[in-house]
Amino acid sequence: MRTHFSRPAFFEGARDVAPMLIGIVPFGIVCGIGAITAGASPIAALAMSMIMFSGAAQIIAVQLLAAGAPFAVILLSCLVVSLRLVMYSAAMAPYLRPLDHRWRALLSFVLTDQAFAGTLQRFQRSDDLRANASYFLGSGALLWVIWQLATIAGILAGQVIPASWQLEFVVPLCFIAVLVPLLRDRVSILVFTVAAIAVIALDAMPLRLSMVCGGLLGIAAGILGDKMAGKRG
Amino acid sequence: MGKELTIWLLILAVGALTYTARLSFIALFARREMPPLLARALKHVPVAMVTAIVVPAVVFATPGELRLDPGNAKLIAALVAGAVAWWRQSAVLTIAIGMAVLWSLRYVVG
Structure with missing residues (x-):
């Protein structure tokens, strides 16, 4: 495990992904608000971000929960939107193949749209596997931490703002912000x-x-x- | 099943799902190529799924009650937000203006 770790590359990865943080913060906040307005407790709302760690799956899960969809239907919808992660996994796989299974397990957990977009180019450019893996881990770790902080901000907003403000409507609006430019x-x-x-x-x-x-x-x-x-x- | 328990089970199940998706080609079937039909379908997943989830949240005033008229504040707010998202690709601006329109229609106009 330690043999693949390079501290400078880890921090370089974190630094390079920093500009993308501005983009994920609003979605983290929406995930926190959405979970609370859908009826989750604050701890569950945070666990959702820590464990699922996928804006698309989380927002869809909370919207369907709020709409009263049953468990299996929510799971099926999350499966469909998570297929994109399969594509990233397939694209990264050739580069990560020489790593041991613990590194692959760890890097898989932090594989997101942003970590993929920010890291793939480096893997294509450089053969230094040790530095590349640490770079990926640095990007992923910072994204994970910021995702949790943004979720906490959303959880607090969801608890403080009264239901009459219809704050749950930020979830569909967030979908519209993603959908229309496509x-x-x-x-x-x-x-x-x-x-x-x-x-x-x-x-x-x-x-x-x-x-x-x-x-x-x-x-x-x-x-x-x-x-x-x-x-x- | 209580709602809190359902949510926790959902967190674990979807968590396992997203992790399996991430792990898929990296660790589970590391030597295979992705099926081409899956790759072609993937391109359309964001538009198709987001549409299928956002449209009912906007066009139904209450479950089963289709409202495609200007009296539906959520529909108007969504259309304005859509226009904002088209011209200025900013999630923050889209959400802020959408909420502002919803609140104006509900509380200012009536």
Whole structure:
């Protein structure tokens, strides 16, 4: 374990990821607020950030909890949004293969959108595995700590601000902030349209399955849309 | 099952899920390539899932009651927030303006 640790590279990783912290803080706050307004205790709300450590999975879990979705449906939705982590795992795997299993287990835990985006380039550029692994760990560790602090800020806000302010609406607004900038091409607009119509049309489905089905129909429309766009072009 | 217990079980289950996803290619099936259909589907997951989750939170006033009219304060706030997100890609600004619109419609306008 120790043989792979390089202190300068660890701090370099933490330093390089610092500009991304501004971007994750609002989402951490929203996760804290969302968990509290969905009925979680402060300890559970913090445990959610410490253990799940995934803004997408957490925000979706709290929104579905608030909407009264059953356990299995929440789990299924979190599975779909976590598939992106599988893609990062596949992209990082060739570089991490020479590390021992403890390092791989540790680095996997801190693999996030930001750590992936900030670290992949370094792995592609440099062959110094020891420094690269420590660099990755430094980025991931700082992201984890800041994520917890942002969540705590959200938990406090969620407890102090009265329910009549409808603070739970920050969760859908946060989704909108993520969603709208993605709608820049025709296939994405098709995916949005199909998912939106499907989730409204299927609203009568039991167990809030409309959300999972609407999402899956949107994904299917996207795959078909890509195929048709490919044939035309 | 009590709500608190449900939430704790959810934390553990989703925690195991996200960790397994992260670990997947790094440790579990380290020698395999990702199936191409999965890679093609992944590209559309963010738009599709976020849409499916955000739309019901905005268009239904109460469960089952579809409200696509200007009287639905959440719909108007969401549309304004969407416009902000389109022109200025800032999560903070989107959330702040969305909440401001919601509060104005609820308490100032009526």
